[in-house]
Amino acid sequence: MKYLFTTVLLLLAVSQTMNAQVADTLDLGEVVITASKTQTSERETTKPVTTITQAEIRKAPGLSVSELLNRQTGIMINGAGSSPGKDKSVYLRGAATQYTLILIDGFPVTDPSSEGGAFDLRLLSLENVERIEIVKGSMSTLYGSDAIAGVINVITKKPEDGLLNANAKMAIGSYQTNELSLGVNGSGKVASYNINFSRSFTKGISEAEGEDFLKDGYERYVGSAELNIDLTEGLTLTPFLNYSNYTGDYDAGAFADAENTYEADLVNTGMRFRYQTDQFELKGAGALTDTERKFTDDFGVFNPKATLWNNDVYGVYSFSDQVRFLAGFNYQDLSFELDGIDEGSSIISPYATLYLGTGSGLNTELGLRLNKHSEYGSNWSFNLSPVYNLTEEFKVLTSLSSGFKAPTLNELFGPFGSNPDLEPQTSLTLDAGLEYRSSTSGLSAGVNYFIRSVEQLISYDSSVGYVNVNEQNDSGLEITGSYTWPDTRVNLYYNYLDGAITQEGEEFDNLIRRPDHSFGWAIQQNIGADLMVDLNGKFVGEREDLYFNMSTFQNETVELESYVMLNISMNYELPEFNTSVFASLNNLLDASYQEVYGFNTPGVNFKAGIRLDI
Template sequence: MKYLLTTVLLLLAVSQKIKAQVADTLDLGEVVITASKTPTSERETTKPVTTITHAEIQKAPGLSVSELLNRQTGIMINGAVSSPGKDKSVYLRGAATQYTLILIDGFPVTDPSSEGGAFDLRLLSLENVERIEIVKGSMSTLYGSDAIAGVINIITKKPDEGLVNANAKMAIGSYNTNELSLGFNGTGKVASYNVNLSRTFTKGISEAEGEDFNRDGYERYVGSTEINFDLTEELTVTPFLNYSNYAGDYDAGAFADAENTYEADLINSGIRFNYKRNNFELRAAGTFTDTERKFIDDFGVFNPKANLWNNDIYGVYSFAENVRLLAGFNYQDLNFELDGIDEGSNIVSPYTTLYLGSSYGLNTEFGIRLNKHSEYGTNWSFNISPVYNITEELKVLTSLSSGFKAPTLNELFGPFGANPDLEPQTSLTFDAGLEYRSSSSGFSAGVNYFIRTVEDLISYDSSIGYVNVNEQNDSGVEVTSSYTWPETRVNVYYNYLDGAITREGEEFDNLIRRPDHSFGWGIQQNLSPDLIADLNGRFIGEREDLFFNMSTFQNETVELGSYILLNVSLNYELPEYNASLFASLNNLLDADYQEVYGFNTPGVNFKAGFRLSL
């Protein structure tokens, strides 16, 4: 009851603070990079883009990367609100985790040894994140394999002005959780730097559902450093290094306790080059991502290792204000080690896109990419995205894009059912949408519809191993709206999803753990010049899951019930001390829910702490 009373009081405070006047609060010219690989205003983008800004991240200091992403329209991170150490599955527009490409500063961090090559979000800390850009729809023309559903670009922080700046954060929370972070950055005459360190520890809750089960916690260390050398006015060179170490516990499965352990080490390093002069810009990067994981359970030790060398160079030339040509070349080398197996593959990909604008509001982007894989041969991907700006504030988006997902090294050469003759999974996606953003009224809204088909799905057959079979067909609608007053911001979204797999001529619903209907909302209110309250929630509809019954040794379909999560957070600024205090209370209604059948979720829980900048 006390949590309900807190919620009611906050809602009353919000309603009494709303003012009738409006202000110019929306920046219609906000620049994004991920959608086109070059700085582009949101008005010019040809794909649906969601931007989590630096200001939004600052107002959510108690969240993890997966929790923050889970609050965005069109995204569901399964495991984000389960046991803190539970693995995280990214469902962008309902697509399987393997179809969303994770980028750090525009370059992939794929793990070739994991299931489908998916990257483990638990290895990332939000402390060094400046902003996050999410582009929906196939992006294979620009980013290659894995970007069938879209891309999530984690953009790291940039140095502030001044030679030496420092920041720190400390937080405590439920389940013996504590977080510490420390950062230094600065800008000199010819160079700037940014260094960040963080540690997170929690005893957690039992991952599996059951009485008197052991807690499953984790400990994570994250470090990052970046140096920008301004060699000339036109040329910047940036070496960087990101490192993560994660050690945690996990259970044996649904309703099954165990003392299993999981460890992971991530090294992401490289060097970026940026040259810009007049109407020409050249960007290049060589990045190395090395992932080593170790599972220890009753069956022994499972210790896969993998790395990805990614080399990308592209140039952008603006012939005129509304004509822009991008041409690039990408080379990826992937390697995989496990139980005496040491195999690799590579992909060579030239690509180009052409952006054509017009004075009457019609803008179109054309793109094409050739992919030459060392194992399966060649395939093409393309993109056609016309956009019509009806007014400065209203635009219609459409696109037709193909995509591909190369077989992983585990599927090609791994110890369990490997098949070196696998073909790539290929997709075709159609998007159509309407977006409205008004700076004068503070109102924005959008509706987007998509149809996606994925062919030659790679499935595992216990008798023959990995094979190309089946076809996946998905469709959905996303509706979003937000309204901003001088001291209040309200946003609401709704997602509808439908999908089925075709197997031997028959269709089967297969969007496991993904609901047909979901919606969310958020209210941010300035209770005073220095105090901000955020009340947000999400409704997740009924959905199906699969449960492996140890008695019958068969998969059984089970239904997961719908649930509502309600959370509140407060952020109090202390400008005279360059500090802030924050606190959050999650699952206010103490909802009893499941993200995965047979696995546990937390009740009411809290986190509180402070941040300091010098």
């Protein structure tokens, strides 16, 4: 705990240097698209939303997607602080990774061959990301399967004005890390384009903890291209392509070195379209996500391949400023190949939502979705989210929403314990919260409480394989606050989490690797017009993990100690040269900690580089 006291004292010292003058006005016009599939201001949203803006991304140029997400309230990326190439598990509001849906530009990129269908965050690069929206609470009514805990929408950059704009970034860091990215974009009268390429490489550290173990690094190539064509007034077609290639090393397990390799190829391509008039908007996409993974270890080669075809069309009609109706149709086709198995499934889903405003502060969103699955049949999901704006600055949020998680193809047809008779996992989530955002000062704050129940959990039984059994009940509290001066911004958050699984009538605490208590902070200070310093940190409380003991061949419960992470980054702008230089130091306290029992984490490490915009 001495590190915690040191951090608190450091925060107090920094706070004494802050400029106490309050800004006259703040920008309240941030647009959030994910929450309702149409442009919606933060004041109108009916679910808790966290938006990571482009300004915030530029202030943290040395971070990965998982590291940036790990600094947000209500979300924990297990593995974000471990070996750079270690797998990343997304715990949104403490839910298991399979219950958070990852989107790119509003459309899912699920990997049907992975454990629980979860997407691999290591395949994403921040270089072409405009912003990231995190929506908490069940979103199955709008997005279907997997969105039980919420969605994370990664929104790519859009072309700038002018026929030709270019940007480049180079960085080096600890463990022989080097990064390079290049991009060009431009806009004309009837078309615009955006092309990006990046390469990342690191020798890394040993993934498993032990003496004289081999280092486990990775190399990643990411490319993207997008073309926007304005066919007629209001109608835009957007063909796109996102590609990732990842090659990395991994160890045999806790305290076990190995020369295993992991390869992954991701192709995400298709066509989006948008047609808009004063009152009506029609949007949709046909998108293919093709993922091939290859694990090579002492047992041989494991090479699953999976494809997701996602076709989604929806229209929004605004009867007035207070009444909007959205109706859509979604078709997903999923396929899976492994060891001679070639199977698939499909989901057909019509859905609709109605947004009703009263003009007196009470707004309500109602949603309903029918899901017809090719294997298990049909199920419904719903959303009821009344919101009351007490004043221009205070908002009360409540929602009751159901969600579902369809069985994965591996669970239905895979080589180990598959069961084609599985039912979907279903959930019910209750949210309640209060948000404050001043229009005349830099103060904003919020408190949100949730209760989530997931039934028909799919579990693996060594004697019968995958079965629907058990029930998961979680609850949590999130408290956030921020204050902005002209040259300083302070952000704070606290998260409490509690959860248990019911097995054969008995309850067990099973939120492994997820702490009951955590809190974080960030202090951003502008020094002059061009230098920005960001001091941020996170306290992660004690939590339990499971360790498979190779001597006894049994799982053992172990305790992971609490720790404090403190980081600092600096960004210096050279506007006359359209250039900025940046540097970051992570784990300033050289904390010794584990995110996963028996696996390594780095000590003090750095990254520095230069960015050029033409």
